[in-house]
Amino acid sequence: MLNTATIMGRLTADPELKATGSGINVCSFRVAVERDTKPENGKRPCDFISVVAWREKAEFVSRYFRKGNMIVVQGSIQVRSYEDKNGVKREAVEIVADKVHFGGSKNDGQRDEPPPPPPPAAPKGQSYSPSKPGYDGSPDSDFDEIPCDDDLPF
Helix, strand or coil: CCCCEEEEEEECCCCEEEECCCCCEEEEEEEEEECCCCCECCECCEEEEEEEEEHHHHHHHHHHCCCCCEEEEEEEEEEEEEECCCCCEEEEEEEEEEEEEECCCCCCCCCCCCCCCCCCCCCCCCCCCCCCCCCCCCCCCCCCCCCCCCCCCC
8 A cells, every 4th residue: 555645835824833632742734735737827726735743743843834934745644534513523634744844945935034143253363254264275274185195095
């Protein structure tokens, strides 16, 4: 039998982290996935797929992903039955995440992120230059070139 699913899309809302009665973390979220069909009126049709992640993956998603972020989810499709608050039997189809990956650049879809930290301070008596990281063979480099010796012992 084979039950695998891989989707890539954007989160429709911030992930929701909860804990079960026994203290196991679970995170639920929905991913908007564009269909691979010809756009209608300039917009591709989109499916909204429910995903659930457990334990460390749940913590990872809730910590690093926000609404609008691109996400890649690999997992299996699960269909579960439940009764709603009115006693009506319902079914839920969702992907149980086995692997979760970033789908875009770090700042893709994120809001108001603080600027990156400044470069590290140079050691006393030396200057720091991002265009000259010190391993480019320049005279102020801390690294020496090792001559190539083709007579290797192995």
